[in-house]
Amino acid sequence: MVVGCGAYMDSGYGCPGEWRCLKAAATGEGSFGEAAQVVGFVKCECPGRSLVPNAGMTMKLSEMKPDAIHLSSCMVKAKPGCPYATPEQFAEILTGKFGLPVVLGTHEYH
Numbered sequence: 846m847v848v849g850c851g852a853y854m855d856s857g858y859g860c861p862g863e864w865r866c867l868k869a870a871a872t873g874e875g876s877f878g879e880a881a882q883v884v885g886f887v888k889c890e891c892p893g894r895s896l897v898p899n900a901g902m903t904m905k906l907s908e909m910k911p912d913a914i915h916l917s918s919c920m921v922k923a924k925p926g927c928p929y930a931t932p933e934q935f936a937e938i939l940t941g942k943f944g945l946p947v948v949l950g951t952h953e954y955h
């Protein structure tokens with residue numbers, strides 16, 4: 846599963862939902878290490894409180910539990926960063942809730 850920063854995605858330029866995360870997963874580039882199937886793409890929304898319920902609902906409705914959750918590169922590396930939580934804090938919350946490993950980042954494309 847990939848989680849994108851909604852504030853960044855909604856900026857409409859270089860949106861992480863276009864192709865970057867998906868290409869990295871399909872080819873195994875970037876933070877994926879090996880080719881992977883994206884079974885969910887969840888958009889975080891400020892101030893981030895909806896992330897856990899939306900990720901949980903995605904798993905429930907799709908009836909698929911991912912092997913890992915990737916916080917997209919825009920969520921982890923974009924500057925200025927998220928004013929509400931660090932990537933590490935988001936990762937801790939998601940791991941605590943779902944018991945899944947959380948990887949910081951998805952791709953290294955520009």
Ligand code: SF4
Pocket residue numbers: 849850851852853889890891892893920926927928929930
């Ligand atoms: S809470 Fe942070 S990571 Fe989530 S959409 Fe807002 S700025 Fe992006």
